[in-house]
Amino acid sequence: MINLIDRPYGQKYNPKETTTRFASGVTGGNKMTIQQISSFAAGEWIAPGAGARNIASAITGDVIASAGNNDLDVQGMLDYARNVGGPALRKMTFHERAKMLKAVAAYLGKHKQAMYDLSFETGATQNDHLIDIDGGIGTMFVFASKGRREMPDGHVYLDGDVEQLSRNGTFLGQHICTPLQGVAVHINAFNFPVWGMLEKVAPTLLAGVPCIVKPATNSCYVTELCVRLMLESGLLPAGAIQLVSGGLGDMLDRLGMQDVVSFTGSAQTAMKLRSNPVILENSVRFVAEQDSLNGSILGPDAQPGTPEFDLFVKEVQREMTTKAGQKCTAIRRIIAPENTVQAVIEALSARLAKTVIGDPRLETTRMGALVSNGQKRDVLEKAGIIGQEAERVFGDPDAFDVEGADAEKGAFLPPMLFHCANPDSAERVHDTEAFGPVSTIMGYRDVDHAIELANKGLGSLVASVITHDPAVARQVALGSGAYHGRLYFNNRDSMKESTGHGSPLPHMVHGGPGRAGGGEELGGVRGVTHYMQRTAIQGSPDILSAIGEKWVPGATEIKADAHPFTRRYGELAIGETMHTAARTVTLEDIEHFANFTGDTFYAHMDDAAAERNPFFPGRVAHGYLLLSFAAGLFVEPNEGPVLANTGLDNLRFMKPVSAGDSIKVRLSVKKKTQRNDEYGEVRWHVTLTNQDDELVAEYELLTMNAY
Structure with a gap:
C-alpha cells in the first residue's frame, strides 16, 4: 500500500494499479488493506472504535474502509x-x-x-x-x-x-x-x-x-x-x-x-x-x-432549431449525469412548452444515449456510480414513486451497459427520464426527489402556467430559465423569485461564459426557501456573517471610531505634524487631519472651466436661466471645478509615498457655489487597508466648506500609499 499524498502532483492515475491507498478483495494476487478512517479530536487522530461502520466501494461494492467511534x-x-x-x-x-x-x-x-x-x-x-x-x-x-x-x-x-x-x-x-x-x-x-x-x-x-x-x-x-x-x-x-x-x-x-x-x-x-x-x-x-425539486424552464421563444433549445437540452443532460445526478442543484423537473415536449424528449434521449456509464477511472466514462448500493436502492424506490404519475420514456435500470465494472455489484444506474402528462393534478413529481440521474419532463400552456409548476416544488435551491426574451425572464423573476434561492438565466448571448445551472458560486447566495431549508450559504461576505453576531452600537463619534477602527465625522481630529501626503502608509493615523487655506471662486474661473471642458450647461453660463432653476441662485460653479480646486488645495506636488489616486466614492454636492464665494478643504484619514507588503489603500474623508463654514461637498478619496 502506498500513501497517495506522496504521489507526484499531476501523475496520471492508472486504474490497473494494484497499489492504492485502499481497496478490497484480491486484485492481481494482492489482498488489499481496509483503510481505517480516523477522526481528529482535540489535536489528536483517533482511530475507529466501538460503533465503527464499514464503507463499500461504489465501483465494486466491496468493503474498503471503516469509520466511526462511539467513544469520541x-x-x-x-x-x-x-x-x-x-x-x-x-x-x-x-x-x-x-x-x-x-x-x-x-x-x-x-x-x-x-x-x-x-x-x-x-x-x-x-x-x-x-x-x-x-x-x-x-x-x-x-x-x-x-x-x-x-x-x-x-x-x-x-x-x-x-x-x-x-x-x-x-x-x-x-x-x-x-x-x-x-x-x-x-x-x-x-x-x-x-x-x-x-x-x-x-x-x-x-x-x-x-x-x-x-x-x-x-x-x-x-x-x-x-x-x-x-x-x-x-x-x-x-x-x-x-x-x-x-x-x-x-x-x-x-x-x-x-x-x-x-x-x-x-x-x-x-x-x-x-x-x-x-x-x-x-x-x-x-x-x-x-434537498429540493429544482426546475428548468424552456422559454416559449426557445423552439426547436434555436440556440436556446439546444442549450436547454445540453444543460439538462449535464445536470442529470454529472455526479450521477447526485447534486443538490440538479434539474429534477423539466418544464417545457406543451408544443415542444416531444421534441425535448427525443433530443434529450439522444444525448443521454451517448452517455457512457462505467468505471469512473476510465477516460471514456462520462457517468460513474452512485455513492453506494444503498443509495442506488433509494433512487430506485423514489423513481418508482415518480412512476406512479409519470411514464418512463428513457432509461431502463434492468437493462443498461456498464464499461469496466460489474453493474450488479457496483452502484450503477442509467439516466432515467420520465414524462408527466398531467402536472397540474400530479403531486409526487413535485415533492419526491430521486437523488440520482432521474428527471421528469412536463408541459406548460403559458408562462404563468410554467411559473405555477415551478412553484409547486415549494422552494428550491435553483431554477433556470433558458430564454432570449427579457420579458419572459422578468415575468419569471417576479412570479417565481420568492420560491428559489437562485434564478439562472441563459441564452445565446451568455452561454459561452455561463457556469451552468448546477454550479453554486461563492460570490452568490447558495440556499433557498421552504423545502430547500430556508438557509443561505456562500454569497461572499454574506456567508461569513452567518458565523458572526450583528450588534447595534450607539455612542459618540469617538466611541464609534474606536470600535470600528474607522474615523467617523465629528470624532476627535489628530493634527498632522507634516503634510499627510508626505507620510507613508504605516505612519498615517486614523483621524489624522489637514485643514487647507481658502480659495475664492471667480466668474472667470467658471467660464474658463466651461470653455476648456466643453461643459457649458446653462446653470454655469446663463444667469437668467439659472435663476429660473429652483436649485440655484444664479450662475454657479461646476461641481467638478470645485473638486479640481479642492485637489489643488490639498495635493502635495512633489514625489512622495502617495503612489496613485485610485478613485473617489460617495460624492455629494450639498450647496451651490457662486462667483465670489470661497472654499476650503478638510482632509482626514478615514480608513486604512493594507494591500500587500509594498503599499496600502488610504481612504480619506474630504469635505468642502464655504466662507460661512457651510458644507458644500463631501466625498471619500482613495489613494495607494507606499508602505
Whole structure:
C-alpha cells in the first residue's frame, strides 16, 4: 500500500494499479488493506472504535474502509474549539485569516491529485473531481480574495452606514459584526466530500470561528484526506478545525447560543436535527441546505432549431449525469412548452444515449456510480414513486451497459427520464426527489402556467430559465423569485461564459426557501456573517471610531505634524487631519472651466436661466471645478509615498457655489487597508466648506500609499 499524498502532483492515475491507498478483495494476487478512517479530536487522530461502520466501494461494492467511534470525547472537542481554536482565530484580523485561507488553498492545490485518486471510489469521474475538489479549492480562494478586498484589516466588520441619532451628530449608531465565540458544527452530505466541506470551512474560518466537520460516512475517507492535508500544511492554528468520521454522538445536545450548526442533506434529517430541544431552547443558529425539486424552464421563444433549445437540452443532460445526478442543484423537473415536449424528449434521449456509464477511472466514462448500493436502492424506490404519475420514456435500470465494472455489484444506474402528462393534478413529481440521474419532463400552456409548476416544488435551491426574451425572464423573476434561492438565466448571448445551472458560486447566495431549508450559504461576505453576531452600537463619534477602527465625522481630529501626503502608509493615523487655506471662486474661473471642458450647461453660463432653476441662485460653479480646486488645495506636488489616486466614492454636492464665494478643504484619514507588503489603500474623508463654514461637498478619496 502506498500513501497517495506522496504521489507526484499531476501523475496520471492508472486504474490497473494494484497499489492504492485502499481497496478490497484480491486484485492481481494482492489482498488489499481496509483503510481505517480516523477522526481528529482535540489535536489528536483517533482511530475507529466501538460503533465503527464499514464503507463499500461504489465501483465494486466491496468493503474498503471503516469509520466511526462511539467513544469520541465530544465535550472535549467542543471545549478545545471554544477555548483553543476560537481565541487563536479571533486574535487574527480578517486579512490575516484571508491570507491563511489562500495559503491553505494553494497547499491543497499542490496535492489534489491524491484526492482525485481516492475520490474515484465514491463513483465520481475525473470531471466530477473538478467540481468537487477543484471547486472546493477555488471557493477557498474566492473567500480569501473577498476577505482582503471587502473586509477590513481589523477585528470588526462594519455593516451599513453610520446612523445619525441626534440633531447635532454627537450621538450616533452603527451596526457591527463580530465573531461568535462558540464553534460551528458542519454536517455535510456524501456527494461533495471536499467542496461540501470547504464551502462551509472558508467563511467560518474567515469569520474567526473554529469548526468541527462531520462528513457523511459513505465518502468520509476523501474528507479525511483533505483535512489531513490542511493540518499537515501547518497553516491553521490549533483548534481551528476538527473532524468527526462517523457519528456525532450527543454533540448537538451540548451546544449553546454562541454555536452554529450548518447542515446539508435531506429535509427529513434536517427536521430531526433542528428539532433537537437543546437547539431550540438555546436558539442555536441552524443553517440548512436541503434537498429540493429544482426546475428548468424552456422559454416559449426557445423552439426547436434555436440556440436556446439546444442549450436547454445540453444543460439538462449535464445536470442529470454529472455526479450521477447526485447534486443538490440538479434539474429534477423539466418544464417545457406543451408544443415542444416531444421534441425535448427525443433530443434529450439522444444525448443521454451517448452517455457512457462505467468505471469512473476510465477516460471514456462520462457517468460513474452512485455513492453506494444503498443509495442506488433509494433512487430506485423514489423513481418508482415518480412512476406512479409519470411514464418512463428513457432509461431502463434492468437493462443498461456498464464499461469496466460489474453493474450488479457496483452502484450503477442509467439516466432515467420520465414524462408527466398531467402536472397540474400530479403531486409526487413535485415533492419526491430521486437523488440520482432521474428527471421528469412536463408541459406548460403559458408562462404563468410554467411559473405555477415551478412553484409547486415549494422552494428550491435553483431554477433556470433558458430564454432570449427579457420579458419572459422578468415575468419569471417576479412570479417565481420568492420560491428559489437562485434564478439562472441563459441564452445565446451568455452561454459561452455561463457556469451552468448546477454550479453554486461563492460570490452568490447558495440556499433557498421552504423545502430547500430556508438557509443561505456562500454569497461572499454574506456567508461569513452567518458565523458572526450583528450588534447595534450607539455612542459618540469617538466611541464609534474606536470600535470600528474607522474615523467617523465629528470624532476627535489628530493634527498632522507634516503634510499627510508626505507620510507613508504605516505612519498615517486614523483621524489624522489637514485643514487647507481658502480659495475664492471667480466668474472667470467658471467660464474658463466651461470653455476648456466643453461643459457649458446653462446653470454655469446663463444667469437668467439659472435663476429660473429652483436649485440655484444664479450662475454657479461646476461641481467638478470645485473638486479640481479642492485637489489643488490639498495635493502635495512633489514625489512622495502617495503612489496613485485610485478613485473617489460617495460624492455629494450639498450647496451651490457662486462667483465670489470661497472654499476650503478638510482632509482626514478615514480608513486604512493594507494591500500587500509594498503599499496600502488610504481612504480619506474630504469635505468642502464655504466662507460661512457651510458644507458644500463631501466625498471619500482613495489613494495607494507606499508602505
